[in-house]
Amino acid sequence: MVLHIPVLLTQNQLEQDDDCACPDKAFVLAFDYANTEVDTDCACPDKGWGLTTAEANGRTPFTTTPHTHSQPLTAVHTLLYSPYAPGGPSVLNQAAYARWQTFGRAQSLQEEIDFQLAEQALLQPANAGFRAQYRTPETLTAWLHITNACNLDCPYCYVRKSSARMDEATGLKALAHIFDTAHRHGFRRVKLKYAGGEATLHLKLVRRLHDAALELAASHNLALREVVLSNGVHLRQDDADWLAASGIKLMVSLDGVGEVHDRQRPYRNGDPSFAHLEHTVDHILLPRGVKPDVTITLTRLNAGGAAEAVRWALARDLPVSLNFYRQNILSASRQELELEEQAIIDGMLAAYAEFEVNLPARPFLNGLLDRVQAEAHAHTCGVQHSYLVVTHEGRIAQCQMHLDQPAPATLTGDLLPLVAAGPIQNLAVDDKEGCRSCEFRYRCTGGCPLETFRATGRWDVQSPHCRIYKTLFPHALRLEGLRLLKISEQ
Template sequence: MKIWFDKTATHQSLPHQAADCPCPTSSRQLDRELAEDMQTGTFEQARSLYVRQYDQERWLVCHPIGAGKIIVLDQAAYGFLQQFQLPRTLLQMVQLAPDWPLKTIETAITVLLSAGILQNVCATTPPYSWIQDDCLTVWMHITNACNLRCSYCYLDKTSDHMADDTAHRSMDAVFRSARKHNIKAVELKYAGGEASLFMPRVMTIHDYAAQLAQDCGISLGATLLTNGVVLSQRAIEDLKARQIRVMISLDGLDAYHDSQRPFLNGHGSSRYVLRTIERLLANALLPHISITVSSRNLEGLPQLMAYVLARNMPFTISYYRQNECSAHLRDLRFAEERMITAMRSVFNVIEQQLPQRSLLGYLLDRTHVSLRSNRTC
């Protein structure tokens, strides 16, 4: 019996995750409860399971409104799961499968419980109804200014920026709210415009937030969302010293990137972005790559994905959405079939260079399928 599942801890925050998706970014460990359930519980399949046969030997199973995790079962494990169409205790399963060691049965039940595939019908509390977010994510809009004029951007560029007193009062409010609601972690997203144009201000804000976090006993994480054009060596060292993650937009190599992310004067920005990425890697600061797909860069996506995977960088794929600022640019829009064909080529590249990390949070736009969902993203 074999069960494949993602063992990545769900409390590990992804840079893109809280920006567009309302799903929880953390969950509490259920190990103690599962151990207690094992001896006294009666187990059955959760309702609303999604089950799909992948090939002749494997099945995909998910409980999207439970734990939200996807697991893969071989034939023996699928047969084991089918036994729970009726309520079963551990003792009954031992009697039904006398050739399997007790440890194997206990482990299988534990895995299925933790994935939300099984539920304990004797439990007084639904297994995931009590889980709530314990991380507060805050988008800090540092400025409207930007040195690029990306074709699909939804923001009108101005010189407006966040004043120091506004930033301090915002941080005060964030941690006041976190303490009030017993939040254990705060995640900051420094964005714009182009936040890196105001790096001293970003550092000042972050240092103030770090002090508040220490005073409140709350953990702090942060990500700089940047186009990657102007990150100096000093800025990189400051980011690394403060453990601020970096998310860089890269839509292709060379002309494919330049076609939708030019400077104000129309010149391409790709060589500056690629230089920054290599500089970050040289400083042991692994950037997260944000890829926006439009009709302009479809053909260049396989080459871009090979570049990203060769450097073992995490990535996010998003798809162009028309907005008020880009509605007049018809060449950004793509026909569905053309987009599907291009993405199949991308997935072929990924299949040939599978990274060690889970891809469940990266392949679907504005979605994290390794987390529970009780509403659309």
């Protein structure tokens, strides 16, 4: 991956050695975080949204941006994060931080560092704030529900299991409508998630749909991304060869190491599955260069094992995503799974410590805290705007957790109005009570709307897990700051 760093000037690169000590040249480190999502069940929010402020000229006075998050990172570096930053947080050395502080009194941008600080929204025109700007959306994401069948029996699963599966005609019809919808609405890319149940039980169908998707993408002049969501226990060598050759991503679920995983992800007959998953990764996928994204679902049962699971994934240099269990109609009676705030916070902090010990150079902030994403955005996910779920019968639902509640119409015409009109209200964070003045609002965006509605009966309020997000996000940002320092020194 090409590391895109808008501003990166290190003291080492700048100074010429001589007898004298060089002055501390101001620098900012930042990363734009575009296209760095780690695949999970949910659909990322589309990028058709941004923040803008007033046009400035050479005389426009600027001031420090209100509600900017600040934390010391090392003895000589400070991490700053404007609520309006386009991407991730910024790391400033002492000279840059001192310069930023002078903007406590409004003044025009003069030095090179001033413009770099403004680029990261750490400075704003004194008389104008930031406002939302809607753009043409980029990615239409579709969950193709290949089958209800699964070889595992995870207690938090939201799929009502049966042997039912999508047939080829339904899959091909769904693809035609998905690409037509994307073209009609000006999307630039389609992302297909082959899911279930366990989609790899029917990889022959997935392969057929992939071939058709390639043709449709070419004929509609749209980019294509695909991912197979899997429990990782059924993949064979031939499947891995095909994944490697096709470039399709793979996401596997891991909920712990050994017994911790087995307790939460047993086979249908109760047998443990961890050893099979580990075998798949170590002996089938990695030798063929297939590096799956690893998604960890945290419940009260496995929170204490999150650190070990992260260590397992990082030892294999695999991207990790830490996500929170969401209660559903099938798991409502399983009280042992319910999130317990302090247990989740403790488990996540222990997992973060593993990242610090084994700090990846590649961007990983987007996988650190449930649906929290580094790029500025307004909606937690693509529901209602840029996300479709196609059931195995060819019905359209708003979210994979609503497979049992599809829209009345089947595959016909433009599909987006069907999901826009559904019961889930995926509001912008500025429309959520309790979130409007939060410094993290354009990263957290108030959490999963379904989870909020389940807990509060409202769509327009902050997440029931707000305290977890507010407690953990500064720790996650610190890890990103340390990563920026690491890559700046390489």
